[in-house]
Amino acid sequence: MNSIFEKIEGQICKVVKDAFTACENKGILPKIQIEDILVEVPRERGFGDFSTNIAMQVSKQAKMPPRKTAELLVSEFNFSGTYIERTEVAGPGFLNFYLRKDWLYDSLHIIQEKQDRYGEVELGKGIKVNVEFVSANPTGPLHMGNARGGALGDCLASVLKKAGYDVTREFYINDAGNQIEKFGISLEARYLQIIHGEDKVEFPEDGYQGEDIKDHARAYFKENGDILVEKSAEERRKILVDYALPLNIKKIREILEAYGVSYDVWFSEKSLHESGAVKKAIDFLIENGYTVTKDDAVWLNGEKLGLEKDEVLVRNNGIPTYMAADIAYHYNKFITRGFDWAINLWGADHHGHVARMKASMEPFGINGDRLEVVLFQLVRLYRNGELARMSKRTGKAISLEDLLEEVGKDAARFFFNLKTSGSHLDFDLDLAVKQSNDNPVFYVQYAHARICSLLRKLKEEGIEPKSIDSVDLTLLQEKEEIELIRKLSEYPEEVVQSAKTLEPSRLTRYVMDIAANFHSFYNACRVKGEDEELMMARIILVDCTRIVIKNILELIKIEAPEKM
RNA sequence: GUGCCAGUAGCUCAGCAGGAUAGAGCAACGGACUUCUAAUCCGUCGGUCGGGUGUUCGAAUCAUCUCUGGCACGCCA
Numbered sequence: 246m247n248s249i250f251e252k253i254e255g256q257i258c259k260v261v262k263d264a265f266t267a268c269e270n271k272g273i274l275p276k277i278q279i280e281d282i283l284v285e286v287p288r289e290r291g292f293g294d295f296s297t298n299i300a301m302q303v304s305k306q307a308k309m310p311p312r313k314t315a316e317l318l319v320s321e322f323n324f325s326g327t328y329i330e331r332t333e334v335a336g337p338g339f340l341n342f343y344l345r346k347d348w349l350y351d352s353l354h355i356i357q358e359k360q361d362r363y364g365e366v367e368l369g370k371g372i373k374v375n376v377e378f379v380s381a382n383p384t385g386p387l388h389m390g391n392a393r394g395g396a397l398g399d400c401l402a403s404v405l406k407k408a409g410y411d412v413t414r415e416f417y418i419n420d421a422g423n424q425i426e427k428f429g430i431s432l433e434a435r436y437l438q439i440i441h442g443e444d445k446v447e448f449p450e451d452g453y454q455g456e457d458i459k460d461h462a463r464a465y466f467k468e469n470g471d472i473l474v475e476k477s478a479e480e481r482r483k484i485l486v487d488y489a490l491p492l493n494i495k496k497i498r499e500i501l502e503a504y505g506v507s508y509d510v511w512f513s514e515k516s517l518h519e520s521g522a523v524k525k526a527i528d529f530l531i532e533n534g535y536t537v538t539k540d541d542a543v544w545l546n547g548e549k550l551g552l553e554k555d556e557v558l559v560r561n562n563g564i565p566t567y568m569a570a571d572i573a574y575h576y577n578k579f580i581t582r583g584f585d586w587a588i589n590l591w592g593a594d595h596h597g598h599v600a601r602m603k604a605s606m607e608p609f610g611i612n613g614d615r616l617e618v619v620l621f622q623l624v625r626l627y628r629n630g631e632l633a634r635m636s637k638r639t640g641k642a643i644s645l646e647d648l649l650e651e652v653g654k655d656a657a658r659f660f661f662n663l664k665t666s667g668s669h670l671d672f673d674l675d676l677a678v679k680q681s682n683d684n685p686v687f688y689v690q691y692a693h694a695r696i697c698s699l700l701r702k703l704k705e706e707g708i709e710p711k712s713i714d715s716v717d718l719t720l721l722q723e724k725e726e727i728e729l730i731r732k733l734s735e736y737p738e739e740v741v742q743s744a745k746t747l748e749p750s751r752l753t754r755y756v757m758d759i760a761a762n763f764h765s766f767y768n769a770c771r772v773k774g775e776d777e778e779l780m781m782a783r784i785i786l787v788d789c790t791r792i793v794i795k796n797i798l799e800l801i802k803i804e805a806p807e808k809m
Numbered sequence: 810g811u812g813c814c815a816g817u818a819g820c821u822c823a824g825c826a827g828g829a830u831a832g833a834g835c836a837a838c839g840g841a842c843u844u845c846u847a848a849u850c851c852g853u854c855g856g857u858c859g860g861g862u863g864u865u866c867g868a869a870u871c872a873u874c875u876c877u878g879g880c881a882c883g884c885c886a
Contacts, residue, residue: 594881596812596813
């Protein structure tokens with residue numbers, strides 16, 4: 246048993262179902278079709294430890310008011326073998342359950358037993374899932390959108406792993422296609438500008454204007470001189486791209502590592518073209534009638550796939566679009582590599598691509614639902630209280646590298662994981678740079694450091710924690726103690742909910758709640774100096790808190806300092 | 810114009826398989842360190858859940874209309 250919550254949910258469901266059966270047998274309730282019985286933790290403590298709204302859910306079938314149904318059920322309840330102490334009918338027909346405190350003490354036993362594996366659940370049951378995120382264009386530096394996607398994707402992967410999925414983190418390298426062309430043209434222009442003068446060589450209007458392009462051109466020139474001047478434009482660009490692209494990819498890799506993000510797979514788009522996988526996918530679609538030809542280009546047949554419009558797969562110059570490559574890429578994920586599920590994290594500006602990617606899996610016999618896209622709203626930067634436009638092209642945007650230098654990995658990751666992916670994120674650069682005390686990451690880290698400090702101090706005085714089995718946990722009765730244990734017991738359920746909703750930010754907020762409950766406990770109760778028995782019980786509680794906080798901070802890859 | 814996302818306390822956001830008196834942090838104000846870290850705690854103040862209509866026993870949550878902001882509608886990715 247990993248989760249006390251599951252156990253209790255099971256007990257309550259059984260008690261309720263048995264009561265329904267008993268009522269039916271007595272003929273006081275009609276035969277009722279029961280779907281899932283929702284067991285939840287009520288907001289108000291005064292409404293019991295757990296509650297269910299089942300009586301309201303079945304009110305139509307029962308043909309009587311919910312409260313009446315609830316009362317009939319209560320009269321048939323049998324609590325033997327459960328944690329349930331008593332129950333009551335409340336409000337419009339809720340059934341509130343009050344449990345013996347054993348369940349809380351038992352949850353401490355689970356934490357002590359599981360240690361750093363506490364919170365692991367079997368939701369995923371080994372399902373193979375591919376989480377692809379960041380996948381930034383290697384034509385320039387990582388921006389704030391990549392930063393948000395990186396934190397979200399990495400933490401989502403961790404959550405899914407914790408939930409029992411077989412997770413692969415993947416970065417799709419866009420090392421082919423139009424952008425690379427543009428990259429080459431931009432590099433070429435900067436290179437020639439060095440040799441012929443800036444006013445002699447026109448820079449392409451849609452070229453990448455960033456300083457990094459100039460840096461690459463300068464570096465190449467420094468190493469090799471003007472040897473490219475005589476080459477054909479095509480060859481010149483290829484040489485410059487082959488020079489600069491690996492450097493960019495290496496840099497992206499290094500920065501992401503510094504950000505705490507490391508991948509299992511770096512997947513090259515170019516390899517799909519070179520292996521013929523892109524052509525194969527296109528041919529398959531053509532042969533099976535999923536395309537139309539217009540203006541010498543091959544289009545995906547939108548009508549046939551239930552899409553709003555057709556999409557170009559092969560341009561009239563014979564070069565496939567990014568979408569053709571993307572189809573081949575996802576074919577590779579599902580069929581070639583056998584992933585059951587693929588999750589992509591995309592900036593919200595790509596939302597138009599979601600429906601067509603899902604739909605274009607169908608011809609291959611892949612259910613589009615196996616592809617899940619988490620869209621996150623783009624980050625808005627504020628400087629001096631004003632909106633700062635971020636753009637690769639101006640070269641003025643703050644990059645992930647800048648951010649890490651200014652606020653550090655911990656604050657950045659925590660910040661990006663504080664809000665749900667769907668909400669806009671206003672990033673106040675001034676505040677982030679300040680690294681002030683209202684930064685919530687310190688609040689959580691401080692709780693951890695406080696615990697470690699306390700345990701350290703006890704150890705210095707020769708007080709060693711006892712095994713939980715020889716400790717009387719029932720001495721933990723204070724309100725703050727109970728609330729803290731209650732919160733700790735919710736962890737596995739939080740993992741389940743985070744995984745189901747694909748929202749790792751939920752865990753970030755949860756760990757803040759734990760820290761808050763701990764700080765309240767710390768101010769209300771003493772550990773050192775209390776009677777031996779009580780002190781030992783509190784040491785267990787404090788240690789369990791440490792385990793859970795550390796567990797979550799490790800999951801989101803934020804330092805859990807032992808001293809601050 | 811069409812589509813997607815968002816609109817909840819002064820600010821930043823939770824809540825949204827419909828449920829009980831809508832929550833938290835920050836800010837503001839008032840308290841708590843001779844005792845395990847005051848980077849902390851306790852308390853007070855603060856809301857027409859953008860607006861309308863509908864569905865129902867019951868709506869912040871669902872439907873529909875509308876307003877506002879962001880984004881997308883390319884032989885770019």
